[in-house]
Amino acid sequence: MIDLDDVDRAMLRALSLDGGLSAGELGRRFGLSQPAAWRRIKRLEDAGVLAGRQVDVDRTALGFGVTVFLGVKLATKGRVSLEDFERAVVAIPEVQVVQHVLGLFDYRLRVVARDIADFERVLRRRVMTLPGVGQVEANVLLTEERRPGPIG
């Protein structure tokens, strides 16, 4: 496992807010030369700590006013393969996130829809028809906030 010093942590925190920061800008901010900052970024990338980029958009402005988290329980555990369920669920374009979990549910899904009527369509036609799907619980997302995590 990679060891981080305070400068690495500060750089990770800055990049997790703005992934477009260049080595030059990071260097200026943290008192490093551009090549020194670049070497640190490279090391974090090589270790897999920096794992690409994520773009956050205003989904409502793009016409997707509703985001719903679904907890899905499989009805016939053992008989329906997880692979069949997973292959079908990842193919639904409105499903952004699929997580296999342990607890009250078997899967957590994040579903986007244009409005509640559109969500109902996705739920009835696409989610409820998935192989093995059993009990489903829906919670409509109101607000979301990302935190920097334990790199402070």
Add this chain to the structure above:
Amino acid sequence: MQLDDTDRRILRHHLAEPSLPRADLAARAGVTPATLWRRLEKLAEAGVIKADRALINWRKLGYEVEVSLRFTLDKTNPRAFDEFIAAAREVPEVVGIETFLGRVDVRLNVIARDMAHYQEVYRRRVLALPHIAEVDALMLIATIKESEGLPL
């Protein structure tokens, strides 16, 4: 902001593969790099693109455990949401906070180095949060799909 087909095409490719270098994104969306740059600037200014951030792989930093903790709060107290969320922000292992309409009021995404560390965070920090009525946990086994992609 009024989006045209070019904006939508750029966003579709950008969201589907946020780590793609800008030159490749321009080629994929069928625009020149200068047009791409201008359009992305405009989308960011209008707040359609809220952030473009580096993704941190917590596992590579030794955080092997990820748990989705789902709370119902004691809503007889009108300050319950604000005070719960303010206190949750103080816990470094909390990497995400979401609020919902539904059976679940708030979800915290919590990471920990291992089960012993998770137990400590859960007992000392999470259960100490104010106004909890109920809590259940979904332990992440595997992320099958994770994308900000929208069916634009």
